Amino acid sequence: MQIDKSQIIDLLKSQGKDDRADEAQSALPDTVDPEQHADLLAKFGINPQDLLGKIPGLGGFGG
Template sequence: MHIDKSQIIEVLRSKGLHDRADWVDRELPEVVDTSKNSSLLRMLQIDPTAIGRTGS
């Protein structure tokens, strides 16, 4: 599954995690592969299934 980086940033900012959101904005591609980045998403406490899909 793939999700837009902007959706991850939005979730982080809604949690008040602005520094992490800024880091994600700098470091991740525009479309994030949830399989390849599963550890990072877990660390950020992001549930990709709750965000939605942009493709598979």
């Protein structure tokens, strides 16, 4: 599954992590594969498994 970098940036900003969002903007590729880039996501405090529930349209449950 590929996730657009902007969705991850928006997620970080919504969590009040603007400094990490700025870092992620320059460090992440335009499309992110949560499995392939798990170590990079972890650097920004993102658990790849949590992305499914936190980014709309990625198959999260509820809401």
